[in-house]
Amino acid sequence: MARLWGRIGQSDREELFWIPRDKESRSRPPGFRALPGGLCSDAIGKLDSKEGDEFALVTEDGPFVRSAINALIHVAPAAPALVLSDRLTHDDLPDHPCVRLTGLRSLIRDDVDGEFSHLANLHRVVEIRRILGERERIGILLQPDPDPDGIACGYALRVILGRKRSTAPLISFGEITRPENRAMVEALGIEVRTLTPEELDEFDGLALVDVQPTVFGENPPEQVRSIDLVIDHHPERTGYDATLRDIRPSYGATAAILTEYLRAANVEMGPKLATALLYGIKTDTQLLGRETSRYDMKAFSHLHSCHSPALLRRIERPALPTDGLRALGRALAQTKVIDGIHLLILGRVREEVIPQVADLALQAEGAEWAIAAGLVNENLVFSVRNVGYVRAAGEVVRAVVEGLGVGGGHRSMAKGIIPLKAFRQVYGSTSRDQIRAALLESFQHAINRELS
Numbered sequence: 001m002a003r004l005w006g007r008i009g010q011s012d013r014e015e016l017f018w019i020p021r022d023k024e025s026r027s028r029p030p031g032f033r034a035l036p037g038g039l040c041s042d043a044i045g046k047l048d049s050k051e052g053d054e055f056a057l058v059t060e061d062g063p064f065v066r067s068a069i070n071a072l073i074h075v076a077p078a079a080p081a082l083v084l085s086d087r088l089t090h091d092d093l094p095d096h097p098c099v100r101l102t103g104l105r106s107l108i109r110d111d112v113d114g115e116f117s118h119l120a121n122l123h124r125v126v127e128i129r130r131i132l133g134e135r136e137r138i139g140i141l142l143q144p145d146p147d148p149d150g151i152a153c154g155y156a157l158r159v160i161l162g163r164k165r166s167t168a169p170l171i172s173f174g175e176i177t178r179p180e181n182r183a184m185v186e187a188l189g190i191e192v193r194t195l196t197p198e199e200l201d202e203f204d205g206l207a208l209v210d211v212q213p214t215v216f217g218e219n220p221p222e223q224v225r226s227i228d229l230v231i232d233h234h235p236e237r238t239g240y241d242a243t244l245r246d247i248r249p250s251y252g253a254t255a256a257i258l259t260e261y262l263r264a265a266n267v268e269m270g271p272k273l274a275t276a277l278l279y280g281i282k283t284d285t286q287l288l289g290r291e292t293s294r295y296d297m298k299a300f301s302h303l304h305s306c307h308s309p310a311l312l313r314r315i316e317r318p319a320l321p322t323d324g325l326r327a328l329g330r331a332l333a334q335t336k337v338i339d340g341i342h343l344l345i346l347g348r349v350r351e352e353v354i355p356q357v358a359d360l361a362l363q364a365e366g367a368e369w370a371i372a373a374g375l376v377n378e379n380l381v382f383s384v385r386n387v388g389y390v391r392a393a394g395e396v397v398r399a400v401v402e403g404l405g406v407g408g409g410h411r412s413m414a415k416g417i418i419p420l421k422a423f424r425q426v427y428g429s430t431s432r433d434q435i436r437a438a439l440l441e442s443f444q445h446a447i448n449r450e451l452s
């Protein structure tokens with residue numbers, strides 16, 4: 001133990017004492033001073049403890065630790081004491097208001113295990129670079145309508161490969177549709193190219209991140225059935241070949257895997273990349289809520305230390321356009337909270353304004369539910385929010401749009417789309433008053449059913 005301590009090294013603020021027991025030789029290990037007199041308060045008293053001193057006892061010997069702490073209580077009753085032992089338990093310790101027990105070997109073991117896990121990730125990175133390093137053009141394929149986790153992971157993989165967008169573009173079979181996700185790629189300056197399966201022939205390397213080929217249908221296009229690399233956190237699928245696959249279903253986000261890669265390979269994490277990965281984890285785990293593993297937490301805390309709060313704010317709170325603010329002003333002029341429902345009808349607006357207004361509307365006094373609705377192209381689009389303690393926004397929206405349009409979401413946020421044509425067929429007109437009346441009634445109905 002003393003030899004181990006000698007190797008860990010002594011900090012400037014530490015003094016090391018060696019207390020030999022009767023049967024041991026009196027020779028003290030290098031770096032230690034012998035404490036003459038053994039374990040009595042006299043000897044401990046000679047330590048000349050001052051206010052602010054802390055004591056650490058490194059031992060596996062129960063009788064020793066008891067007499068040491070008792071001696072300590074005698075000379076310095078309030079001094080905090082740390083006991084480092086892998087065998088002793090709290091029952092072995094005398095009563096002392098400020099004693100803490102921890103394992104010395106287990107502390108070191110945890111760090112060593114952490115290093116082995118970094119090593120395994122480094123090995124993956126080396127393999128990935130070996131497989132893809134020589135390729136001329138690598139396609140980094142994301143799921144159709146890529147989400148923040150996929151986008152961030154594609155970007156991270158490109159950084160790991162040391163490539164530019166020209167030799168390793170992010171690609172997808174379907175464009176980004178969600179306004180929040182478009183705000184993300186705009187804020188980060190990332191480009192995702194939409195292409196057809198046939199166009200994959202222009203690449204001599206193909207990597208899939210946050211997705212496996214079976215997402216592209218029961219019979220995935222031939223071009224994705226044999227790929228170079230797949231990194232994902234969805235349950236492992238069969239029916240395709242990959243030279244290297246790293247699939248970790250216990251992770252809440254693939255971005256946590258890529259964060260581990262970057263750390264293990266000592267790749268410099270710029271604020272842009274860190275923000276992208278942080279946002280990927282945040283959205284995939286619904287702000288570290290359900291399905292969050294300790295790996296996601298660890299990656300998140302590392303990313304948090306190097307992300308850009310300003311950039312994150314720009315992604316999460318995209319700028320409200322002036323005409324959106326005017327529409328909000330008109331809607332607020334008639335605002336009312338009825339049965340806990342705060343409904344704002346915006347008229348014709350840009351789609352990205354709607355969820356932001358829904359967020360804002362939830363702050364109204366007495367509002368348990370906030371709904372912002374607007375006309376976008378040929379559709380009535382609405383965003384729904386609720387305060388955490390009431391139930392399933394997604395279920396309510398599905399009930400509201402039933403037979404009329406599409407919708408869904410989760411517990412506290414949801415979105416619905418009803419084609420104006422379908423709305424008109426059922427309700428006669430698409431005037432602001434008609435939309436308000438129809439939505440209020442069907443939300444009241446759906447919420448009551450959900451709560452009953």
Ligand SMILES: [Mn+2]
Binds near residue numbers: 149210253254284
């Ligand atoms: Mn994901």
